[in-house]
Amino acid sequence: MKPNDLWVCLTLIAGCLQLHAESENSRIPVQRADDLPRITFRSELIPSERLEDSDAMLELAQDLKVKIESIFETYDIQDKTTLKGYWADLRNVAVLQGNFEQALQINQQIREMQEKPAERLTSGLSTDSLFRVLLAGHELGTAAFSEAYQKDYEASIRELPWEVVQDNIESSKGSMEMYSANLVRGLVKAQMDPGVAASGQLDLNAAAALVNLKFMLDFLMPVKNDIVRVLSDYIADHRVEKPNIWPERNVDLSGVSNLHEVIVAIWDSGVDVDIFEPLGQVWKNAAEIPGDGIDNDGNGWVDDVHGFAHDLKNKRTQGVLFDLPAAVQERYGDLIRMSKGLSDVQASIDSEEASEFKQYMSTLEPDAIEAFLLDLGYFGNFTHGTHVAGIAAEGNPGIRLLTARITFDHKVIPDVPTLEDGVRAARAMKEAVAYMKEAGVRVVNMSWGGTQAGIESAYEANGVGDDGEMRAQMARILYEISYDALVEAMASAPGILFIPAAGNSDEDVEFNKVIPSSIDLDNVLVVGAVDQAGEETSFTSYGKNVRVHANGFEVDSYLPGGHRQEFSGTSMSAPNVANLAAKLLALDPSLSPAQVISLITLGAETTEDGRRHLIHPRRTIELLALRNGLSIDGI
Numbered sequence: 001m002k003p004n005d006l007w008v009c010l011t012l013i014a015g016c017l018q019l020h021a022e023s024e025n026s027r028i029p030v031q032r033a034d035d036l037p038r039i040t041f042r043s044e045l046i047p048s049e050r051l052e053d054s055d056a057m058l059e060l061a062q063d064l065k066v067k068i069e070s071i072f073e074t075y076d077i078q079d080k081t082t083l084k085g086y087w088a089d090l091r092n093v094a095v096l097q098g099n100f101e102q103a104l105q106i107n108q109q110i111r112e113m114q115e116k117p118a119e120r121l122t123s124g125l126s127t128d129s130l131f132r133v134l135l136a137g138h139e140l141g142t143a144a145f146s147e148a149y150q151k152d153y154e155a156s157i158r159e160l161p162w163e164v165v166q167d168n169i170e171s172s173k174g175s176m177e178m179y180s181a182n183l184v185r186g187l188v189k190a191q192m193d194p195g196v197a198a199s200g201q202l203d204l205n206a207a208a209a210l211v212n213l214k215f216m217l218d219f220l221m222p223v224k225n226d227i228v229r230v231l232s233d234y235i236a237d238h239r240v241e242k243p244n245i246w247p248e249r250n251v252d253l254s255g256v257s258n259l260h261e262v263i264v265a266i267w268d269s270g271v272d273v274d275i276f277e278p279l280g281q282v283w284k285n286a287a288e289i290p291g292d293g294i295d296n297d298g299n300g301w302v303d304d305v306h307g308f309a310h311d312l313k314n315k316r317t318q319g320v321l322f323d324l325p326a327a328v329q330e331r332y333g334d335l336i337r338m339s340k341g342l343s344d345v346q347a348s349i350d351s352e353e354a355s356e357f358k359q360y361m362s363t364l365e366p367d368a369i370e371a372f373l374l375d376l377g378y379f380g381n382f383t384h385g386t387h388v389a390g391i392a393a394e395g396n397p398g399i400r401l402l403t404a405r406i407t408f409d410h411k412v413i414p415d416v417p418t419l420e421d422g423v424r425a426a427r428a429m430k431e432a433v434a435y436m437k438e439a440g441v442r443v444v445n446m447s448w449g450g451t452q453a454g455i456e457s458a459y460e461a462n463g464v465g466d467d468g469e470m471r472a473q474m475a476r477i478l479y480e481i482s483y484d485a486l487v488e489a490m491a492s493a494p495g496i497l498f499i500p501a502a503g504n505s506d507e508d509v510e511f512n513k514v515i516p517s518s519i520d521l522d523n524v525l526v527v528g529a530v531d532q533a534g535e536e537t538s539f540t541s542y543g544k545n546v547r548v549h550a551n552g553f554e555v556d557s558y559l560p561g562g563h564r565q566e567f568s569g570t571s572m573s574a575p576n577v578a579n580l581a582a583k584l585l586a587l588d589p590s591l592s593p594a595q596v597i598s599l600i601t602l603g604a605e606t607t608e609d610g611r612r613h614l615i616h617p618r619r620t621i622e623l624l625a626l627r628n629g630l631s632i633d634g635i
Contacts, residue, residue, distance in 0.1 A: 198463020
């Protein structure tokens with residue numbers, strides 16, 4: 001090659017590399033979820049009709065594939081959770097189109113993107129086996145397919161480290177046991193049909209969900225029993241209860257004298273104060289006369305003896321508990337059993353309630369799904385806050401629980417959000433924090449969350465808005481009103497420590513802006529969830545704002561009426577930290593929120609992978625004793 005030829009060649013190569021770099025750099029950076037494009041599909045069929053029409057589903061799947069590939073070409077997305085979601089959508093499309101080799105490759109790609117250790121080991125294994133057996137030529141639904149599938153799937157999980165994957169395996173088994181064709185069809189009919197019937201549209205997330213449900217119906221339901229059988233055998237062969245690290249870390253102040261009273265607000269769905277009042281753990285507004293229907297102290301709240309309440313429209317109301325309809329009250333005992341059965345199924349616990357729940361779900365018709373979901377909504381609104389309060393109050397005679405009741409939307413199709421609702425929500429947040437300041441609250445537990453995407457979904461479910469972009473614009477306005485109001489309110493109360501739950505969406509709360517766990521203030525401590533052994537749960541959200549982790553797996557506490565039950569979620573991990581914060585303040589009320597946070601984070605144990613910061617109440621109390629030159633004998 002002549003020197004000039006070499007120079008020309010190098011110049012051409014450099015030019016190509018530059019063009020490639022410019023092409024890469026020309027993609028639009030996506031720094032947060034709100035930067036993602038909103039894509040809308042026209043739909044003459046309602047989802048439940050489309051689900052039964054294979055040709056129509058293939059058409060939608062192809063449209064979805066084209067749109068997602070366009071997103072990859074146009075946008076530079078760094079958030080792994082978002083990318084994993086898009087790749088899972090493309091995997092489902094590949095399956096519906098019969099491209100099982102591509103589906104296998106995508107599964108491997110998703111696995112490599114997983115950050116949680118258990119997810120890296122278990123992600124996609126059940127579908128890997130499905131695709132391999134299909135590629136081997138076995139006919140889905142035959143005995144030969146079932147035999148080959150079980151053999152392949154068993155081989156893929158046999159050598160997994162049980163101590164790492166236990167929770168994922170058990171929850172996978174529980175999820176498969178709950179799913180049925182009737183449940184899938186009922187969910188589509190109850191949650192998706194009304195909005196599409198009104199608007200003639202499917203947003204990208206809804207289209208992806210419908211493709212996923214078609215994949216489940218046609219490919220996963222035929223191997224449901226095989227999956228459950230393999231997982232059941234694996235669990236039976238390996239199950240040894242994980243060590244519970246929390247009892248030895250716990251500090252009980254029941255025998256400690258001279259504790260200071262600490263007012264802790266449970267900003268949640270309501271608290272059954274009758275459980276805690278005999279223990280002296282309830283805050284009381286001495287200036288208010290119970291039940292007279294009069295604002296005795298002139299603070300703008302009627303009968304706020306143990307706190308305040310807002311209704312579904314964020315208007316001031318009364319009552320420390322959500323008001324269950326009479327018909328639901330009559331079924332409360334059944335709902336408790338059903339809730340326990342659901343929890344046991346998810347934890348792979350064989351119980352009478354679990355058997356009843358599985359039997360109930362197996363016979364539930366599609367038309368009954370909406371009523372079933374409504375009952376679960378009622379139950380959650382009625383019980384959640386009391387369960388949280390029980391965790392926060394455990395082992396602390398000095399705590400005084402103040403009820404700050406929110407009414408969550410429990411309906412299957414939520415109300416249409418309005419600008420008036422957004423303004424009222426902002427006002428409610430400000431007046432809630434103002435009430436807490438006036439009452440002398442030191443700690444606020446916030447086991448709830450909201451996103452802009454949730455408002456967009458409410459618009460879509462009601463068929464509101466010309467397209468996804470309009471729904472995003474409308475939702476953005478409402479969301480920012482509430483978000484800014486809450487930030488302002490919390491910042492105005494520097495003497496109060498706010499403790500939000502990270503959320504149960506397995507996402508980065510920095511990328512996906514969440515109320516309140518994305519709020520970064522000096523008096524905010526966000527909590528993620530681990531299990532009884534300190535392993536990261538599959539559901540917990542994460543991010544730089546999530547500074548500590550506490551037990552959020554099968555945590556035992558009260559339900560209204562004094563019943564006890566185990567719930568899971570970051571909703572349970574946050575009050576474990578509120579419990580510790582309240583104990584610190586009961587021992588030393590002079591501590592500022594920053595000092596409480598410092599003691600809790602310094603006492604926490606950071607795991608080797610650096611992902612988890614497990615609270616250690618005993619170590620934190622020892623740090624307080626060392627700081628103050630006190631003895632902790634008797635604690």
